[in-house]
Amino acid sequence: MSTVSTPHLAVATPERVALSLPVAGIGYRCLAWLVDATLLFFFWVVAYFLFTLLVSDVLGVFQGLSGLGQTLLVVGVFATQWLYWTVGEVFFHGQTLGKKALRIRVVRLDGSPVGVYESAVRNLCRAVDFLPGLYATGCISMLLTPQHRRLGDLLAGTVLVRDERIDLDKYTAAAPGDAGPGAGAATGRMLAPDEVELVLAFLTRAPGLQPDARRRMGARLVEKVGGLADEEKAAVLASPEATEAYLRARVRAGR
Amino acid sequence: MAAPLPTFVAQHRANWDALEALLARQREGTLTLQELRTLDSLYRRAASDLAHAQTFYPDTDAHRFLNQLCARAYGAIYQPPRERWAHVRAFFRRDFPRTLRRELRYVGASGALFILGLLVGALVVLWEPRGAELLVPSGVRQYVAQGRMWTDDILSVAPPDTVSSGIATNNLTVTILTFALGLFYGLGTMFVLVNNGVQIGAITALCAREGMAGGLLDFIAAHGPVELSIIVIAGGAGLMVGQALVDPGELPRGQALALRGREAVKLVLGCAPFLACIGMVEGYVSPGDLFPTWAKAALGLSQGGLFWAYLLRAGRAEAEATEAPAVSAS
Numbered sequence: 001m002s003t004v005s006t007p008h009l010a011v012a013t014p015e016r017v018a019l020s021l022p023v024a025g026i027g028y029r030c031l032a033w034l035v036d037a038t039l040l041f042f043f044w045v046v047a048y049f050l051f052t053l054l055v056s057d058v059l060g061v062f063q064g065l066s067g068l069g070q071t072l073l074v075v076g077v078f079a080t081q082w083l084y085w086t087v088g089e090v091f092f093h094g095q096t097l098g099k100k101a102l103r104i105r106v107v108r109l110d111g112s113p114v115g116v117y118e119s120a121v122r123n124l125c126r127a128v129d130f131l132p133g134l135y136a137t138g139c140i141s142m143l144l145t146p147q148h149r150r151l152g153d154l155l156a157g158t159v160l161v162r163d164e165r166i167d168l169d170k171y172t173a174a175a176p177g178d179a180g181p182g183a184g185a186a187t188g189r190m191l192a193p194d195e196v197e198l199v200l201a202f203l204t205r206a207p208g209l210q211p212d213a214r215r216r217m218g219a220r221l222v223e224k225v226g227g228l229a230d231e232e233k234a235a236v237l238a239s240p241e242a243t244e245a246y247l248r249a250r251v252r253a254g255r
Numbered sequence: 256m257a258a259p260l261p262t263f264v265a266q267h268r269a270n271w272d273a274l275e276a277l278l279a280r281q282r283e284g285t286l287t288l289q290e291l292r293t294l295d296s297l298y299r300r301a302a303s304d305l306a307h308a309q310t311f312y313p314d315t316d317a318h319r320f321l322n323q324l325c326a327r328a329y330g331a332i333y334q335p336p337r338e339r340w341a342h343v344r345a346f347f348r349r350d351f352p353r354t355l356r357r358e359l360r361y362v363g364a365s366g367a368l369f370i371l372g373l374l375v376g377a378l379v380v381l382w383e384p385r386g387a388e389l390l391v392p393s394g395v396r397q398y399v400a401q402g403r404m405w406t407d408d409i410l411s412v413a414p415p416d417t418v419s420s421g422i423a424t425n426n427l428t429v430t431i432l433t434f435a436l437g438l439f440y441g442l443g444t445m446f447v448l449v450n451n452g453v454q455i456g457a458i459t460a461l462c463a464r465e466g467m468a469g470g471l472l473d474f475i476a477a478h479g480p481v482e483l484s485i486i487v488i489a490g491g492a493g494l495m496v497g498q499a500l501v502d503p504g505e506l507p508r509g510q511a512l513a514l515r516g517r518e519a520v521k522l523v524l525g526c527a528p529f530l531a532c533i534g535m536v537e538g539y540v541s542p543g544d545l546f547p548t549w550a551k552a553a554l555g556l557s558q559g560g561l562f563w564a565y566l567l568r569a570g571r572a573e574a575e576a577t578e579a580p581a582v583s584a585s
Contacts, residue, residue, distance in 0.1 A: 011326070014333075015302040018309070019326050022319075078427055093282065093330070109513070111326055115335040121520045127428070128435040128443075151438045155496060157513025166320040168271075171264040193312040196260045252261050 007147050009159055011111035019111060024104040024160040026142045029150075033135070035098030040084060044077075082123060089119040103163040111161075118156040125152030170200050191251065195225055199251050206244055218243035225250055260312050267304050271324055274301055281331050298328040349570035351525035354518060355488065356567065358495060362522075365490030368445055369483070372452020373459075380460035390457035399465050426482065426534055433489040434496075434523045441497015448490045469548070477551040478537040480559025485526045485533070492519035529562065 011019040024032075055061050088096030094105035094113055106114050106122070114122075129138030129150045138150035147159050191199075199221055206214055219237055222228070225247070228236065236246045258266070274297040280286055281294065305321040312318050355362065379386040387396060429447070436443025462471040495515050503511030540546055540554065 011329070013302065013325070013329050015299060017302045017306050017325065019305070019322055019329065021322060021326050107330065109509075111329060112333050113330050113335060117517045117520055117524075120524055121516045124431050124520065124523065125435045125438065127431045128438055152435075154509060155438060155512055155516040157509070157516070161326075164319060164323060166316050166323070168264055168268060168317065168320060171261045171317065172268065190259055193260045193315050197315050251259075 009107075009109070009111065009147060009161055013111075021107075021111065021161040022164065023147045024102075024162045025148050026139060028102050028104050028162065029142065029148070029160060032096070032098040032102040032104055035101050036084070036096050037098075039097055040081065082126075085123045085126075086116070086119045089114055089123075090116055099160075103165070104160050105163065106158050107161055109157050109159060114156075114158055118158050121156035122152035122158055125150075125155055128152070170204055171196075191225060196251050199225060199247050203244060203248060203251075206240070211240070214240050215243070218247070221247055260315060260317060263307075263312065264317050267300075270297055270300055271304075271321070273297060274324060274328060278327050278331055294328070295332065298325070298332060301325050301328065346521075347525065347569075351521060352566050352569040352571075354521045355525070356571075358491060358518065358522065361494045361498070362488055362491030365444070365448055365494055366487045368448040369452045369487055369490065372449035373456035374452075375449075376453035376456025376458075377460040378456075380457045381464070384464060387457060387461045390453060391461055392454075395458060396461070399461055399467065426485075426530055426537075430485060430489045430523065430526065430530060433486055434492045434519065437493030437496035437519070438500075439497075440500050441494050444490050444493030444497060447493075448487075451486065473548045473551060474541050475555075476548065477540045477546075477555045477558075478533050480555050481529060481533045481562050482537065484559065484562060485530050488522050488526055492522040495519040495522075533558075 006025075007023045008020040009023055011021065013019060085096055088099070089106050092100070094107055099105060106119070108114055108118060126138075129135055129141070129152055131137045135150070138152070141150045141154070142148045145154070149159055153159060202217060202221055206218070209217070215237075218240060222233065222236055222243060226233075226236075236242055274294070277286070277290060277294045277297065280290070286294070301321060302325050305318075305325050308315070308318040308321050376390055379390060391399075429451070433444055433447045436447055459468070459471060462468050496512070496519050499511045499515035500508060506514065536554070536558070540551060546554075
């Protein structure tokens with residue numbers, strides 16, 4: 001359950017509360033880049049095919065284009081590759097489409113959104129991070145820095161953080177078939193937060209477990225959280241449903 | 256004594272959900288003033304809940320959830336000022352030239368490195384002709400051996416448009432690399448500057464030896480001054496980055512780097528539109544015989560003069576007249 005070992009970005013807010021945000025590792029970043037690169041690639045493929053549908057002689061049209069138009073086109077193509085990242089990061093809350101898909105975002109080291117200059121720096125440095133090919137330099141830098149930043153991030157003072165999907169319902173949701181909530185559960189000492197987390201994690205996963213693993217783990221948790229007498233324990237352990245109903249009631253005992 | 260975790264969540268959940276809903280609306284930009292005030296007070300409440308969770312429920316999902324929620328709200332409330340067109344105009348009228356004047360030492364150093372390369376390349380070839388075999392690309396050497404300009408051939412094989420667009424992207428790549436390679440403690444930038452200088456110097460010397468200096472001048476006169484200036488300015492930006500790495504002063508390296516990087520990129524971004532324009536000049540004016548050499552040279556010199564006059568003069572009078580308010584206005 002614990003994520004203490006993964007790197008975090010610590011932010012001190014003016015409200016004197018320390019935020020700590022999980023940093024996106026190299027895997028998330030690679031996947032996000034793949035999504036972005038694929039999108040850009042397909043954009044140009046589709047654009048090309050649309051163009052060939054409209055015009056039969058592509059090469060002829062391209063050569064017949066006025067010199068100015070052609071230069072603008074090529075510079076435009078080049079700039080699009082660069083603008084795509086910067087516009088995404090500045091105007092869409094630090095996320096290009098790929099980052100959005102992977103639920104990661106670019107922020108400054110103090111946790112605030114990036115501005116034009118930061119985004120420009122980190123994206124101009126893609127050229128160096130890409131050396132000598134396939135982001136080799138960037139990947140080495142990500143592996144060596146504690147917060148998985150590539151050279152562009154170091155220069156711009158930015159970092160990628162992860163948005164986790166966290167379900168709070170598990171704390172308050174009632175069991176599907178909540179049989180006998182008052183099975184003597186309200187007695188006993190109060191549970192520590194990590195014990196609550198442990199029991200809740202078991203309860204969410206229980207329906208998918210192998211029957212005997214489910215029974216064994218349920219029994220161990222009952223052992224851990226409840227100071228029950230022998231005959232009570234026997235009643236609770238009679239079936240997995242009874243065990244889980246007891247654990248659920250135990251977790252919610254303090255209400 | 257703290258309440259059990261489920262009770263804590265159940266008590267405050269409504270506030271958190273309300274804050275989340277407001278943040279979603281804030282992204283769409285459809286908040287009323289009243290809702291904005293609610294957002295602010297809800298954020299403060301969530302922040303105090305987070306402090307509570309840090310103490311009593313560390314490393315639980317509730318703690319992680321609050322961290323994330325507060326970070327989103329923090330990002331929404333403490334946003335950087337939105338850059339608009341007025342900002343872009345101010346950037347080119349004041350910010351960019353002023354930054355360049357402030358960092359003129361780095362641009363000067365970059366220019367010195369480039370000229371050093373130029374001299375080395377030229378002297379080597381003038382002094383020992385066989386040095387050209389080492390320093391000048393073989394393709395160019397073949398043309399020169401046949402007494403032709405390689406640039407003539409580019410034009411006869413491909414239409415001027417392709418030449419221009421190829422040159423434009425090539426210039427962009429060189430400029431970006433010159434700046435970004437400063438990340439290798441400035442060594443990458445120095446290498447690009449000296450290397451480009453040596454190549455250009457060697458080619459010039461080779462052409463001079465073969466009596467083709469006029470042809471070369473004809474090709475580079477129109478775009479050379481501005482283009483080389485831009486490479487030198489990008490080199491100055493790269494050296495700024497390298498200097499921040501080598502000697503970060505009293506700041507930690509990371510912070511010094513981020514601080515200088517933001518200044519350095521202003522130089523690169525400021526050059527971008529000029530680079531695009533000069534790419535077109537290089538594509539249409541420079542090759543071919545459409546314009547006589549003296550016209551190209553006049554064009555190139557006047558462009559270079561205007562470019563540097565802009566860099567050294569723009570926004571200066573304004574800055575002196577309104578020294579104090581200029582900071583708050585920008």
